[in-house]
Amino acid sequence: MVPAVFAGIGALWGVGQDGSSPYRLRMRRLSAVGLASALGLLAGEFALRSGHTAAVAGCLVSTALVGGLISLRGPVLSVTGMQLLLGATVGSGIAVSGPWWQAPLALLSGVLLVTFLSTSPWLWRRHRIESDHLHAVYRAAAQALAAVGTPHAEAARRSMTLALNDAHDVMAPELAAATRRRAEDPDALRLIDALRLAVRLGEVVSALVGEGRPLSPGVADLPLKMAERLLPAGRSTTDQGLLRAEKSVPERDLRSPAVRTLVELCETAGTEAATDVVLSAPVRPRPGRTVRLRYAVLLSGCVLVAYISAVLLHGPRGYWLPMTVAFIYKPDFGPVLRRAVHRCVGTVVGVAAIGAVALLTGNAPYALIGTVAAFGALMAVGVRHHYAVATTGLTGIVFVLVDLLGDHRTLYGTRILDTTLAAAIVLVANFLVWPDSAGSWAAAQTEAALIAVRRYRDLAPSATSAQRQTLRRAAYRRLADARRAAAQARAEPLPPKRTLPDWEATITAAEQVCDAVTAEILATAPGTTGGHAPDSA
Structure with missing residues (x-):
């Protein structure tokens, strides 16, 4: 017994x-x-x-x-x-x-x-979990695009950031395995390509949120069309040819460099790998x-x-x-x-x-x-x-x-x-x-995030594509970590007569700076449609 x-x-x-x-x-x-x-x-x-x-x-x-x-x-x-x-x-x-x-x-x-x-x-659903997380990224991107120009845009963009962070964390073992075996698994390769494109999609979503102009439903639907082409759960794309995404986007939206980049990503989804995207995650x-x-x-x-x-x-x-x-x-x-x-x-x-x-x-x-x-x-x-x-x-x-x-x-x-x-x-x-344990950690995380944002703001305009990816990845990942630490600190009791700093307002302002920098880079730097790291939405 x-x-x-x-x-x-x-x-x-x-x-x-x-x-x-x-x-x-x-x-x-x-x-x-x-x-x-x-x-x-x-x-x-x-x-x-x-x-x-x-x-x-x-x-x-x-x-x-x-x-x-x-x-x-x-x-x-x-x-x-x-x-x-x-x-x-x-x-x-x-x-x-x-x-x-x-x-x-x-x-x-x-x-x-x-x-x-x-x-x-x-044995029978080998890549289902990774595929589900990537689907969540593309759905979150569509929701964020639909919310652009509304008071909910920032929250929707943050949701995509979290979805992209989760997808990258989930895909990390697959990325390591693909590197070791020199990409012998075609399903894993397709998932990696979908993640790379999701990274580039995150850049575009951040830029459009930074611009703040409401978008037509045709633009907001483009991430879902991309998911249909890229992910194993979607329909086969071998004989579909290029998606003519531009036909569903009004001319007024195509005036935005970010929208044009989004259309280009959608039309080439599944036909070429985003080899210029660095998928290594920063150390938290x-x-x-x-x-x-x-x-x-x-x-x-x-x-x-x-x-x-x-x-x-x-x-x-x-x-x-x-x-x-x-x-x-x-x-x-x-x-x-x-x-x-x-x-x-x-x-x-x-x-x-x-x-x-x-x-x-x-x-x-x-x-x-x-x-x-x-x-x-x-x-x-x-x-x-x-x-x-x-x-x-x-x-x-x-x-x-x-x-x-x-x-x-x-x-x-x-x-x-x-x-x-x-x-x-x-x-x-x-x-x-140890009454200040959660608050001290939140303050340290916020400070680390602000340092990463300043580095991205100051260095990204003159950096190479790979360097920008690294800077952007660190900024958005650490902003998400700082927001999580601040929420945990708020949930803990405080000593009498003590108040916590308004970390959330500082983090929100830093996120807006990152979105504006991303939009400016996308508008002024030709050939930068290759996006940033998986946590960069």
Whole structure:
């Protein structure tokens, strides 16, 4: 029974880190989940078998410190750090019999099962995810063109920026693979060509938003026509010849250099590759060493306080408190306050739901199986849409698994108390010890974005095409990152009598500068229809 339960825990954590990203990225992330969880579980198991409370505390603090140090260095490492700590909390909190390798191996097998189920659709829909993201770019471009000249134009252009950023991130593994194998996959080549043209389309959309003149529906429809020609989901284009896009564009619109460039892009879509477009994405700025160290120390302190509280309140099997800290204190996953509130709400709802199921079924075996399946489906939905929903599903499944391990204590009120206490520990540490963490990061991101915008404004007019692409890519990517950081800072509570700067107004003004520079370059520099990097819309 014990191996099956730990395999279930592994599958649970695998589902928690599953998503809609490309299969290569999914494989890498889930592999990190499995290996880090098994390693953490093994470390926690050895600490627990030693019989010393100090050994368990030292194991939890050490894994929290290591996990915290690597968590802010990128998405995969973020998952790796959290899962290392989660494995240690479970391994040091659940005493199991049998050989030392049995539980980690069972947990790893559960993650591998989820990995197989998550990535197996690659066999029959290999490029579907990339194609869907590229379709989203062209749809966002059409919506932005339709909004030109209206108060919604800037927001629509930002939506295209985000769609283009996402498409480039999704295509990054395909680009690397195509480079390694010298472009042997024709479907991958077609997707890369579509991304290159989307980059050039982003330049044109930015220029037209900067011009601010309303456009005819014929112009706004051109990105959708391009998508039909370029993407695998669209109709075949081998025998269609060139699109006569100019026929659907009024003469008054053709007076704009940006519109003429758009027409040219549409008419040549699918017939030539935009080889002058650089697709390498800029490196996103990450928190410095001091910030990472401070977060790691605070996380370790929170875990230690949670463990001591668990020992004082519950004695053995007090893993829920430090485990909840590991889930909540993830500032790179979103606002800490919102994550804490969603965790508490999801736990309360999950406890109520599993209590109702137990009351109605009496814990019959088939009822338990159906309960796990139902809560698993709920968790899978929540992972993609809402953290509180995911927590509800997780809580129900964990209750069943704990019951299978032989813990028949009444845990309903205990779980709610532990979750609330863990959330309080994290919030106190984050907002009393480090109250300016989100605001400092937003200020740093905004400053980095402004520097990138000034470089683009000053250097782009005299730069080569490749240099302009690099400058523009950095400017728009960092503006998007700065806006996201500002939104997260707004979602966190502030100390009394403190207000935040108006970062959004500064970012909006910088975006308008970039749009105006793009429009000027497109109007005055002949032969620059080769656009800019994928995040340059």
